[in-house]
Amino acid sequence: MAEPSTHGESLLFLTDENLRKGIEAMFFAYRGFTADPDRILADMDYGRAHHRAVHFINRSPGTTVGNLLTILGVTKQSLNRVLRTLFDDGLVEARVGKQDKRERHLYLTEKGHTLERALSDAQRARMRAAYRAAGPSAVQGFRTVLEAMMDAEQRRQYQGLKEGST
Amino acid sequence: MAEPSTHGESLLFLTDENLRKGIEAMFFAYRGFTADPDRILADMDYGRAHHRAVHFINRSPGTTVGNLLTILGVTKQSLNRVLRTLFDDGLVEARVGKQDKRERHLYLTEKGHTLERALSDAQRARMRAAYRAAGPSAVQGFRTVLEAMMDAEQRRQYQGLKEGST
DNA sequence: AAGATACGTCAGCCTTGTTGACATTCCAAG
DNA sequence: CTTGGAATGTCAACAAGGCTGACGTATCTT
CATH class of the missing domain: 1.20.5 (Single alpha-helices involved in coiled-coils or other helix-helix interfaces)
Structure with missing residues (x-):
């Protein structure tokens, strides 16, 4: 409805209908975006929270727990639960800060890198296909x-x- | 790093670095995408699951429970929990199918429409701003x-x- | 009459988010 | 040296919203 008649100018891309399509595109695309990593993670008793942690540790090696909290936007209790399993499983290691010994600097282990690569390969493959097609x-x-x-x-x-x- | 020298052709947009940026853009943008509705929902003891149900009932009035299950990609138990609260709170009503009486056709009530409008207004406002800026x-x-x-x-x-x- | 379909529901489990409270360790200021 | 605050870890309890499995009922189809 509404469908404003073409009045020379082109603000047609701002119609409610167009915005609604954009909203649904985000919804469905995000499902696709997470689908491949999710499948991998499910096979190993991990979840998206682990993926996010691993991703950002990989991309900023040596980042602190506090940094990660800010980026991920969750509580430390929530993050800590995830980090603990990653420590226990030997995917992530924490080194005490040199300058500030309260801080823990986080690094992926070899095993951690392996998982990270598996996850991001899957996600990048989909992204690459979409990019190429578009x-x-x-x-x-x-x-x-x-x-x-x-x-x-x-x-x-x-x-x-x-x-x-x- | 890498920054491959411009060699005439342009497949530069497919570098791993570019893909990674796209991945993070999706992550951060999705947070923004859901932030405004989430705030509204939090004030009324609803969650994203309710939002999704209300959205798709609004967009396809008279849709059946089964349709909704397919679109949302969740189990009927999960959806049912959400639908029940929406019935109880008088936001959604279910009418028995005329042709097939096993089916329940879902409709928003006046109250349901009010919530839907509040949620989608918030989400569309952000979308509109982003569209306009881009x-x-x-x-x-x-x-x-x-x-x-x-x-x-x-x-x-x-x-x-x-x-x-x- | 029999089987398939659409839906609801009970029970139980998991992940991942939340709050609140408290301990530890360390830096920095007095 | 002491003390306050910052960074971190951890315990406990709880909620939302996914999941599976099992079962019941109404209805349609054959």
């Missing part, structure tokens, strides 16, 4: 819209992570 | 990539929902 300019638009959709706080982290590794 | 061609690309990221099954449903309303 083409470079669509990918550009995809990233632009997603970035605009983030909270300012999240965008800061997303962009901050872009360059500074350690 | 511009029409970016939006086009955004949708193209998301569609390519879905499972075939999910894409079928997403597209099927596009036209046929009832």
Whole structure:
């Protein structure tokens, strides 16, 4: 309904109908986005929470527990439960900080890297297929819209992570 | 790192680094995507599961329980728990099917519509802001990539929902 | 009359989020 | 040296929302 008649200008992409389609696209696409890692994780008694932890430790080796808390946006109790199983299973190791010995710097072990690679290979494969099918300019638009959709706080982290590794 | 020198052709958008950025963009953007409705829902003892149910009942009034199960991809026990609270609170009503009396056709009540509007207004507002900031061609690309990221099954449903309303 | 389908429901389990409380360890300021 | 605050770990309890399995009932189809 509404379907405003074409009045020269093109704000047609902002109709409620179009926005609703975007919303559902996010919903369904996110399911696809997590489906492959989820399958791998299910076979090993891990969940998405483990995936997220492993991902961000891999991408910022030596990050502290506090950093991880901020990025993941969960409580320390929740994160700690996950980290403990990763320690116990020998996927992640924590080294006491040199400068500040209260901090724990987190690193993937060899075993941890293996899992990380399995998970991100699966996820990247889907991403790559989607990117290839859509083409470079669509990918550009995809990233632009997603970035605009983030909270300012999240965008800061997303962009901050872009360059500074350690 | 890597930063392959521009060699005429442009498959540069398929580098692992680019894919990883896309993956994180999905992660952070999805958080933003759900943040506003989540806040509303938290104030009324509902969760995302209720949101999803209300959304799809609104968009396909008269849909059956079975349809909803397929779209949401959860078990009937899980869905039922949510639907029951929506019935009890008078947000959704179920009418016995005319042709097939085994089926329950689901409709939002006035109260249900009110909640639905509050939720989708919040979500659309963010979406609209992101769309506006990114511009029409970016939006086009955004949708193209998301569609390519879905499972075939999910894409079928997403597209099927596009036209046929009832 | 018999089997299949649509739905509801009871019971129990898991993951992952939450709060609150408390201990430890360490840095830094006084 | 002491003390406050920061970073971390941990215990306990709880809730949402997934899951499986089993069973019941109404209804449709054959």
